[in-house]
Amino acid sequence: MKEYIRLIKFVMPHVWVLALATLCMIGTSAFSGVSISMIIPLIDNVITGKKMVIPAGVVVPDQVRSVIGFVNSMSPMDILNWMTILVMIFWLFRNLFEYFQTYLMSDVSQRVIRDVKNAIYDKLLSLPMDFYSKNPTGKLMSRITNDAAVIRDCISTGLTDMLYQPIQLVVYIGLVFMVKAYFSISWGLISISMILFPLVIYPVVKIGKRLKSISRQSQESMADITTTLHETISGIRMVKAFSMERRESERFKNQNQQFYRLAMKSVKRVSVVSPITEFAGMFCIAIILWVAGKEIVSGALSAGAFVTFLASILSLMKPIKRLTNVYSINQQALAAASRIFEVLDTKDTVVEKPDAVLMPKFKNSVKLNNVSFGYDDKLVLKDVNLEVRAGEIAAFVGPSGVGKTTLVNLLPRFYDVTKGALTIDGVDIRDYTLKSLRAQISIVTQETILFNETVAYNISYGCDNPDMKDIIRAAEIANAHSFIMKMPQGYETIVGERGFRLSGGEKQRLSIARAVFKNSPILILDEATSQLDTESEVLVQEAIDRMMKGRTVFAIAHRLSTIKHATRIYVLDEGRIVDTGPHDILIQKEGLYKRLYDMQFGAAFIR
Numbered sequence: 001m002k003e004y005i006r007l008i009k010f011v012m013p014h015v016w017v018l019a020l021a022t023l024c025m026i027g028t029s030a031f032s033g034v035s036i037s038m039i040i041p042l043i044d045n046v047i048t049g050k051k052m053v054i055p056a057g058v059v060v061p062d063q064v065r066s067v068i069g070f071v072n073s074m075s076p077m078d079i080l081n082w083m084t085i086l087v088m089i090f091w092l093f094r095n096l097f098e099y100f101q102t103y104l105m106s107d108v109s110q111r112v113i114r115d116v117k118n119a120i121y122d123k124l125l126s127l128p129m130d131f132y133s134k135n136p137t138g139k140l141m142s143r144i145t146n147d148a149a150v151i152r153d154c155i156s157t158g159l160t161d162m163l164y165q166p167i168q169l170v171v172y173i174g175l176v177f178m179v180k181a182y183f184s185i186s187w188g189l190i191s192i193s194m195i196l197f198p199l200v201i202y203p204v205v206k207i208g209k210r211l212k213s214i215s216r217q218s219q220e221s222m223a224d225i226t227t228t229l230h231e232t233i234s235g236i237r238m239v240k241a242f243s244m245e246r247r248e249s250e251r252f253k254n255q256n257q258q259f260y261r262l263a264m265k266s267v268k269r270v271s272v273v274s275p276i277t278e279f280a281g282m283f284c285i286a287i288i289l290w291v292a293g294k295e296i297v298s299g300a301l302s303a304g305a306f307v308t309f310l311a312s313i314l315s316l317m318k319p320i321k322r323l324t325n326v327y328s329i330n331q332q333a334l335a336a337a338s339r340i341f342e343v344l345d346t347k348d349t350v351v352e353k354p355d356a357v358l359m360p361k362f363k364n365s366v367k368l369n370n371v372s373f374g375y376d377d378k379l380v381l382k383d384v385n386l387e388v389r390a391g392e393i394a395a396f397v398g399p400s401g402v403g404k405t406t407l408v409n410l411l412p413r414f415y416d417v418t419k420g421a422l423t424i425d426g427v428d429i430r431d432y433t434l435k436s437l438r439a440q441i442s443i444v445t446q447e448t449i450l451f452n453e454t455v456a457y458n459i460s461y462g463c464d465n466p467d468m469k470d471i472i473r474a475a476e477i478a479n480a481h482s483f484i485m486k487m488p489q490g491y492e493t494i495v496g497e498r499g500f501r502l503s504g505g506e507k508q509r510l511s512i513a514r515a516v517f518k519n520s521p522i523l524i525l526d527e528a529t530s531q532l533d534t535e536s537e538v539l540v541q542e543a544i545d546r547m548m549k550g551r552t553v554f555a556i557a558h559r560l561s562t563i564k565h566a567t568r569i570y571v572l573d574e575g576r577i578v579d580t581g582p583h584d585i586l587i588q589k590e591g592l593y594k595r596l597y598d599m600q601f602g603a604a605f606i607r
């Protein structure tokens with residue numbers, strides 16, 4: 001129930017649309033009820049040729065008595081003519097109200113689903129990097145696509161019926177009691193009719209509880225399918241290179257089969273609700289027909305009053321049936337909602353202080369004071385101390401997995417230190433606003449991230465109104481201008497998803513151009529040339545050398561030859577700095593750096 005209330009809160013900003021829809025529902029139900037009430041004069045006055053009679057002793061309002069008297073004074077043909085006209089008018093208005101209620105409720109559901117998707121997306125953008133290391137991309141995508149679609153059905157169908165069907169129930173139950181009061185329908189018939197509710201509600205509730213569990217499993221299964229699709233499509237080159245098409249096909253088919261089985265379990269339970277409600281209803285109606293038939297034969301009950309009563313009871317069947325379906329729909333929606341709220345309720349481990357200040361332009365130094373950091377219970381960095389002054393080039397080397405990338409990721413607060421402090425110009429970076437801190441840091445990574453947009457957009461990413469001259473200048477510094485101008489539309493060429501139309505060297509040079517355009521005083525290079533061929537590496541290294549001038553650089557190096565010019569090299573092993581100094585000093589020591597250097601260049605010499 002708590003999750004459903006949270007879900008309904010997304011409806012509250014659009015309550016005015018909901019109110020209009022509810023008014024239309026009332027109009028639809030009212031005209032439906034009036035249309036059914038016209039059965040009495042149709043049967044009593046037109047078909048049987050008798051007059052409507054109010055049983056003796058029944059108290060009827062003067063207005064109702066006057067209407068009955070007026071109808072009884074008319075000829076059967078006049079009544080038929082008027083009824084034909086009125087029925088057409090009533091149903092015209094009923095259908096108009098029904099159209100607007102459907103349109104408005106669909107509008108509400110689309111607004112809600114838009115807001116839910118926006119909320120999830122905004123939350124995903126705000127979450128720290130450790131969240132993404134624990135959650136596959138496909139499963140996160142499933143929250144916005146599949147789970148949100150289930151919630152849409154809950155609002156468009158479930159909420160509509162929760163509002164509309166009770167209104168119809170009130171109208172038809174009111175009609176039942178009106179006929180009972182004015183035409184002496186026995187309490188026995190009323191009592192039999194009310195048996196319908198407990199016969200229907202109990203099995204539906206039992207089925208609904210199981211349905212919620214199955215629906216959650218279905219959503220998880222769909223998330224697995226989305227993850228597999230994302231991995232396969234994004235890694236299609238690797239799939240083909242290793243001839244793994246058959247295995248990936250089998251993996252997808254198994255997941256698809258699992259989803260199919262869960263879907264059919266859900267269908268089986270949803271489908272059984274309708275026969276249960278219909279059988280219970282027809283059982284009651286059969287008894288009503290038998291009891292009422294005896295009263296009509298004996299003359300104790302008007303045929304028109306009975307048919308109207310029966311029509312009202314039959315009309316109750318639809319809203320009751322729809323309300324039982326609502327429970328099933330809501331149980332499925334709650335399963336999806338719980339998965340969405342898991343994301344929305346995720347605690348942000350990198351939180352900006354309420355009193356955070358704007359970071360002034362970097363001037364002096366970056367320091368790590370006894371910094372430790374760990375993922376969950378595993379320490380990756382242990383008591384790291386270092387200082388990088390403005391204008392220096394600090395390089396970080398060491399075996400894979402010793403914490404090099406983790407260390408530089410602490411600088412823009414992708415993660416927060418577990419212990420110690422990271423300061424810029426003597427101020428803990430947690431005292432700065434995230435935006436002002438990250439504005440002074442540019443990053444070029446080993447894996448180049450490009451968006452399916454134009455070259456100009458990718459270079460000027462982060463700037464709302466870029467100057468084309470600045471874009472071209474950045475491209476020239478990055479050795480990218482010449483190949484950009486050879487592209488079909490130059491700077492307006494779409495690079496494709498993840499830049500698939502470009503070579504590795506071209507993508508990396510665009511990434512460098514983006515960093516140059518940002519023009520931040522602090523630059524992070526995370527193995528920016530490790531995956532390039534020799535020719536591309538030369539062009540990229542030239543671009544990097546130009547970009548580093550006048551900046552404070554944190555460079556992670558896979559190829560040690562690229563960091564010989566570093567002001568200071570930090571050697572990491574098992575999360576600690578085990579040695580430090582310039583290349584010329586470190587190469588003379590019999591330490592880890594020399595071993596790495598000899599291994600790399602010895603292997604290169606052998607090749």
